[in-house]
Amino acid sequence: MGVPTLGCTCRVCTSSDPRDQRLRPSVAVEWHEVSEDSVDGVLHRVLIDTGPDFRQQALRFGVHSVDAVFYTHAHADHILGLDDLRPLSFSHRERKMPLYANTQTAEVLERVFAYTFSADATYPTRARVALHRLDGPVDVAGITFTPVPLLHGRLEVTGYRFGNAAYLTDMNKLPDASMPLLKGVDVVVLDALRPQPHPTHATIPEAIDWAQRIGARETWFTHMSHEVMHAEMDPQLPAGIRLAYDGLRVPVEL
Ligand SMILES: [Zn+2]
Ligand SMILES: [Zn+2]
Numbered sequence: 001m002g003v004p005t006l007g008c009t010c011r012v013c014t015s016s017d018p019r020d021q022r023l024r025p026s027v028a029v030e031w032h033e034v035s036e037d038s039v040d041g042v043l044h045r046v047l048i049d050t051g052p053d054f055r056q057q058a059l060r061f062g063v064h065s066v067d068a069v070f071y072t073h074a075h076a077d078h079i080l081g082l083d084d085l086r087p088l089s090f091s092h093r094e095r096k097m098p099l100y101a102n103t104q105t106a107e108v109l110e111r112v113f114a115y116t117f118s119a120d121a122t123y124p125t126r127a128r129v130a131l132h133r134l135d136g137p138v139d140v141a142g143i144t145f146t147p148v149p150l151l152h153g154r155l156e157v158t159g160y161r162f163g164n165a166a167y168l169t170d171m172n173k174l175p176d177a178s179m180p181l182l183k184g185v186d187v188v189v190l191d192a193l194r195p196q197p198h199p200t201h202a203t204i205p206e207a208i209d210w211a212q213r214i215g216a217r218e219t220w221f222t223h224m225s226h227e228v229m230h231a232e233m234d235p236q237l238p239a240g241i242r243l244a245y246d247g248l249r250v251p252v253e254l
């Protein structure tokens with residue numbers, strides 16, 4: 001829902017700590033490809049999800065180009081910014097910006113954004129994007145993104161492994177079959193909604209348990225609701241586990 005949550009005046013929703021002001025969750029993975037033509041190398045950027053706050057996040061954090069987008073699932077808080085990819089898709093180095101999603105997610109995207117994806121779509125300035133069904137790992141400019149199946153209630157959600165890191169959100173079950181895909185991760189981002197039980201999201205204690213099973217050097221919790229006050233919860237977490245916040249940058253090896 002984002003924090004502040006609409007209609008709420010609780011102490012977290014009215015907190016002046018910027019770490020308690022949470023836009024809808026997503027990440028950008030950025031790297032520089034060494035190139036003979038440029039001293040700094042070529043910047044590549046992959047997004048995981050484009051939620052309703054995508055435009056605001058892109059303006060705030062300098063997302064001026066996007067190579068590709070991976071979707072976790074098709075709930076509103078993860079997809080509704082897709083249309084704001086339009087200006088970035090017009091200047092994409094390929095003819096169409098590639099988007100990746102599992103079959104179920106792709107079907108919802110095609111329905112919600114029919115004016116973009118339908119074979120009959122005629123609107124001239126629709127996003128220049130090509131939606132691909134995930135069928136195993138995907139290579140973007142030399143970096144591999146591996147889908148990690150997760151469960152969000154009864155919905156199959158896709159987490160992603162890239163290099164020594166993994167982004168796993170919107171889940172209340174980490175299937176045993178997905179554990180080998182996480183072998184050797186040093187940095188992991190995990191869903192941790194709140195301390196109280198929830199039918200489709202991890203609680204803080206469940207997320208701590210997964211973090212310890214995965215055994216990454218660094219775990220960052222994300223998707224927290226207004227039941228979590230950053231300054232109170234963060235110091236209570238075990239060593240190596242922290243609460244993420246908007247704008248956080250974490251170095252990873254790709
Ligand atoms: Zn509140
Ligand atoms: Zn969500």
